[in-house]
Amino acid sequence: MYKSPRGTADILPGEQGYFRFIEERAALLCQLYGYERIDTPVFEDARLFIRTIGPGTDIVEKETYTFDDRSGQAMTLRPEGTAPICRAYIEHGMHNLPQPMRLYYFASIFRYERPQKGRYRQHQQFGVEAIGDGDPALDAEVIDVACQFFDSLGIGNLSLQLNSIGCKLCRPAYLEELKGHYSAHVDRLCSDCKARLRKNPLRLMDCKKPYCQDIAQSAPRSIEHLCPQCKEHFESVVNYLLILGIPFEKNHRLVRGLDYYTKTVFEIQPQGEEGAQSAVGGGGRYDDLIEELGGKPTPAIGFAVGIERIVLNMKQQGVIPPAPSAQMVFVAYLGDEAKAEAVKLTAELRRGGIAVVSNLGDRSLKAQLRQANTLGVAYALIIGEEEVDSRTVMLRDMAKGEQRKVSMDEVVGLLERS
RNA sequence: GUGGGCGUGGCCUAGUGGUUAAGGCGCCAGGUUGUGGCCCUGGAGAUCGAGGGUUCAAAUCCCUCCGCUCACCCCA
Incomplete structure (x- = not known):
């Protein structure tokens, strides 16, 4: 008997209501905010992802579906949505259109991971990207889209976690400080954290081991080591969120797993479910990514949400999608x-x-x-x-x-x- | 990749060494001549995840693999 491949799932007719409902609401909301749909290929030149997500990250190190096509080109099944859109932005000269370019997408995402609840090898993401403007008000707008999205689905009990991880000017110095702090305790760190200290110091912050947590708690905080521009940007984002009446929590231990993030990072997670893969969405600014891919320096910000995790939450909270009334x-x-x-x-x-x-x-x-x-x-x-x-x-x-x-x-x- | 739990008809579950693997839901059909939802009756449907081993005898014990699931890593 054949079964669907590990970590994949059939979305049967009985489940479709959830997915269609989510897509409809998202599309409606995006239209309201002036975001236009874009679709990119399911696979891309493998180098696109290595370059942008970061060669040291887990995603590219052990989670990509990469294969050589018949001409020997290395191709990778899209493991995230942002890099392909940046590629398309550059390729089609979108900087000539009114900026920022407001785009959204629904896409299948592929990651070769060990499946568990709310984590699959193929899953759906809805994401939004606003490319071409560095105004902190745009950060707030994008976050607002995310919050309104969950609101329109009737999902409550979510908390918005907010942090800033600085830019290429201020982050190196911060990382040195961080490493300095951890070096003093290196012998007592868990093995994962020892590796993180070398490869990806930012990730030290969200280790779940008790001892490592203690160290993280007393570690220097990125928001206290921002350069003046980043500091002002962050304060401004906070201010706009207050104006919009969007509740949030500053979380100095929120970092993200992709290398391209700068300044604002945020995550949306169900209340009281720390740990586990509970985050239903996340995003942040990536002001250097377009340039890194060969475009002009172009600031941008975006987020993505996992549809399957949203469906999970809808079920937990008893949110039933309206049944199609077709007679x-x-x-x-x-x-x-x-x-x-x-x-x-x-x-x-x-x-x-x-x-x-x-x-x-x-x-x-x-x-x-x-x-x-x-x-x-x-x-x-x-x-x-x-x-x-x-x-x-x-x-x-x-x-x-x-x-x-x-x-x-x-x-x-x-x-x-x- | 690491560790724990689990794998019985489409779904849920009983059965933990011994005759034809039991029940519920669902599905199909019948309860007379052309009529649904309730009820009654009947039927189809399981090589008990796969392979190997122990035994006179295994769904039940052992091993391997696969899958599901939870946690870690990481992420949506």
């Missing part, structure tokens, strides 16, 4: 002549914009109505010998349990109006 009609028949009429009528109804399924095969009327019932249709149309002879059809209201004969010629019009 369905079932066509039942008895006998070969009636079947021919049924096939014809079914087509006419569909041409008339009425959703309809017809019986198939040769079954008792009882069986046919039983199916109509389980399908939850509003009306059943019954055609038997009598109806064929009199050019009529029995129109049965399933909820009321009442039925009447109507002329074959007027049934389409009748249903169109109901």
Whole structure:
């Protein structure tokens, strides 16, 4: 028996309601904020991701799906959404369009990870990128989109964590300080943190081991080591969030796993679920990324949310997506002549914009109505010998349990109006 | 990649060495002649995750693999 590959899942019809609901709300919101949809390929030149996410990060070190195509080019299945959009921004000269470029996307993301709750090898992300402006008000706008998004879905109990990790001018000095602080305790750090100290000092901050947490707690904080520009930027973002009435928590231990982030970083997580892979969304500024990819220096900010994790949260919080109200009609028949009429009528109804399924095969009327019932249709149309002879059809209201004969010629019009 | 728990029809579960693997939900059909939802009856559907081993005998014990799940790493 074949199964879906590890860490992947089929989204069955019964689950689709959640996904469609989320997509609809997101699209509506983006339109409201002036963000336009963009779609990029599922795979890209492998170097694009190594370059941007960072060669030392886990994502590129052990989580990418990379393969050589038939011409020997190394390709990588998109492990995140931002880099491809930056590539597209540069490739299509979007800097010539009014700035900032406000874009959003829905994309499948691929990471070769050990699957667990809320973490899959293929998952869906909704993300927003605002490219071409460094104004802290844009940071606040993007964060506002994220918050409004969750709001419009009816998901509550989320907290917005906010931090600034500085820029290429002030971060190196900060990292030195951080390393200095940790060096004094290096022998007692967990093995992971020892590695982090060398490879990715920022990540030291969110270790979950008790001892390492103590060290992190007393470690120098990035917000206290920002250069004047970054400091002002951060304060300004905070100020705009206050103006917008968006509640947030400053979290000096919030760092992000991708190398390209600068200044503002943020994460949205369910209240009281520290640890675990509970974050439903996150993002930040990446002011150097476009330049790094060969474009002009271009500031930008964005975020992404994990759709599957949102669905998980919706279920936990009992948020049910509104059911599509499409009324369905079932066509039942008895006998070969009636079947021919049924096939014809079914087509006419569909041409008339009425959703309809017809019986198939040769079954008792009882069986046919039983199916109509389980399908939850509003009306059943019954055609038997009598109806064929009199050019009529029995129109049965399933909820009321009442039925009447109507002329074959007027049934389409009748249903169109109901 | 590391560690823990688990794997019985489509779904949920009983069965923890011994005749044809049990039940619930769902599905299909019947309860007379062309009518649903309740009820009753019947039916289909499981090589008990896969492979190997122990035993007269294994869903039940052992090993390996695969998968699911939780935690770590990391991330949405």
